[in-house]
Amino acid sequence: MDYRVYHHLLFKCARIEHSRVEGMEMELIYKEIMKPGSETPPHLKTYPLSFLDVTVPPQYMPLVYFYDPKQIENQESKIALLKKSLPEALSAYYPIAGRIKGRLAVGCNDEGVPLLITKLKCHLSHFLNNPITPKLLPLFPDNLAWSDMNNPEHDPIMAIQINCFQCGGIAIAICVSHKLGDISTLVNFVNHWAAVTTHHQDQKKPLPSSPLLDAGVSLFPQGNLPIYREKPYFALPKSVCKRFVFEASKIEALKAMAGPIHHPTRFQAVAALICKCAVSALGLNPNSPLLSSITVNLRKRIDPAVPSNTIGNMVSFFIISSFQRDQLPELVSKMKEGMIRSEMQFKKYGGKHKDLDFIVEALKRESDAPPPEAMKFPLIGLSSWCRFSMYDADFGWGKPIWIASITNFKNGVVFMDARDGKGMEVIVNMEEQHMTRFECNQELLQYASLDPSVQL
Incomplete structure (x- = not known):
């Protein structure tokens, strides 16, 4: 990992913890670009967007999942399982690991998804006793929640941050570009990743069925329709x-x-x-x-x-x-x-x-x-x-x-x-x-x- 990137991210986390959430210390301990476990075949390298996708603004939708420390026996082993199963989930949802290509497609180049892991010097219960919005913001990767993709052809379509609490609890935060899908798409991906992780722990648990990646564009093909501008997202920064x-x-x-x-x-x-x-x-x-x-x-x-x-x-x-x-x-x-x-x-x-x-x-x-x-x-x-x-x-x-x-x-x-x-x-x-x-x-x-x- 490039030291300058690492230092920038550490500084960003420190800035957030002191200026936005007093008393919540966060340390970035790991970052890696996670790639699909298997290479996307040549005939699937271009994933066309539907006419509904084309007009959606490229903002990152955020969700964060909190898990009780009483259910997690060994935090490190659980993180290792998440890292092991993520490439398999990305293979099934291969467009997520690509990059936006112009207005009409995703280039499925397997460039990958950033995975960040942080440590927080507080207990999950302390965090959930007062679960206000400013506390949630640092949990999301690189402050992406609802931010714009500055450079859609370069920026990742998804980013993940696993937050480890001192008590053993875990919060998995995910941001995915609205350009690729709606909230149903994001939830389906997380559930797929969870099912793959469960299968790795217990082979008797079935692997999830494959997502329907081409049904949307088959139903709503851009075809010869006019290419309208993206719908504006009416953000309100000071709110x-x-x-x-x-x-x-x-x-x-x-x-x-x-x-x-x-x-x-x-x-x-x-x-x-x-x-x-x-x-x-x-x-x-x-x-x-x-x-x-x-x-x-x-x-x-x-x-x-x-x-x-x-x-x-x-x-x-x-x-x-x-x-x-x-x-x-x-x-x-x-x-x-x-x-x-x-x-x-x-x-x-x-x-x-x-x-x-x-x-x-x-x-x-x-x-x-x-x-x-x-x-x-x-x-x-x-x-x-x-x-x-x-x-x-x-x-x-x-x-x-x-x-x-x-x-x-x-x-x-x-x-x-x-x-x-x-x-x-x-x-x-x-x-x-x-x-x-x-x-x-x-x-x-x-x-x-x-x-x-x-x-x-």
């Missing part, structure tokens, strides 16, 4: 990111109150409350709507449906408007009606209902989206990462005790399953003045806890 936890019982009470007629899903009930509180926090007048963009997974909505282990970006969205006068049942109704109106449009992206004219118009509209400051009405982005089997990532020493992420999207909201699969964690990012009002909303706090500790 506040907070985590709100909804227990299962609170969600059930919210569902009963929000939709006695409409029978909302967990997401719809919680999202309706978030929208209602956001309207208040943003200080909108009675006649000014808040536009809510709701992201939708296309895999289940294409006809025929796409298997869940298909990699690539397979999402679209629909928009509803919220007013100060809207109550929770009205907001749930708007979400349900918006989904029903959009179902047929989602089918037009691929499968037997594919409509090229619709696709061209949809891509053009998304590409031409103005920046937030130029929009007539404020926008909040709602993205559900629920039901993606995140907590299935058992590397052979138990399932994660907590999975976390962050967002810096302006008025961005991410919904994640709690560990029990019934509760929900909601990550909200806003300007400080707006967050000050949002986090004190009594209706919100009736159902959610703000940044509670994570119980081991």
Whole structure:
């Protein structure tokens, strides 16, 4: 390893620990570029991107998985297993080890994925007792969480950092470029890596099935479609990111109150409350709507449906408007009606209902989206990462005790399953003045806890 790179990374870690997280000492002890275990065959060296991939901004999506020290007998041996199994996982997901090639493809040159290993001079329990966003940032490799790929043809598509706590606990943080896939792609990779690691420890455990790498581009080929510019990512560097936890019982009470007629899903009930509180926090007048963009997974909505282990970006969205006068049942109704109106449009992206004219118009509209400051009405982005089997990532020493992420999207909201699969964690990012009002909303706090500790 180049000493100058090593020194730069050590300095960067030290700068983060002292300026952002007082008392959390971190030392980078290892870095290696991990390559696939087998060379990518010549006929697979170019991986074409779909028309949905092409317009996605090249930012790094972050996830961090925490594992209980009580389940880890020997930290060093577990790290060795992770290093041994990673090349095999990268062979199955070979585009991840490549580099972006122009606008339309990934060059599968097996250049590899950076793997960093750090040591933290604190116990995992101390960390989880106050799991605020500033503490999470140093856990991600090279501060990549939601940052841009500065040079997509040179920068890695994925980076991994394994953080070792003094008590024996481990936190595995992964950042993957949104250009290659959505949150489903990232979760599938982690679950695949976990299954391979488990197989190395117990040969009776089956190896995971191979991902469907070409299904996305087969369904959504760029072909002769116009090459539109990448959709802008409305980052808000000077913002506040907070985590709100909804227990299962609170969600059930919210569902009963929000939709006695409409029978909302967990997401719809919680999202309706978030929208209602956001309207208040943003200080909108009675006649000014808040536009809510709701992201939708296309895999289940294409006809025929796409298997869940298909990699690539397979999402679209629909928009509803919220007013100060809207109550929770009205907001749930708007979400349900918006989904029903959009179902047929989602089918037009691929499968037997594919409509090229619709696709061209949809891509053009998304590409031409103005920046937030130029929009007539404020926008909040709602993205559900629920039901993606995140907590299935058992590397052979138990399932994660907590999975976390962050967002810096302006008025961005991410919904994640709690560990029990019934509760929900909601990550909200806003300007400080707006967050000050949002986090004190009594209706919100009736159902959610703000940044509670994570119980081991």
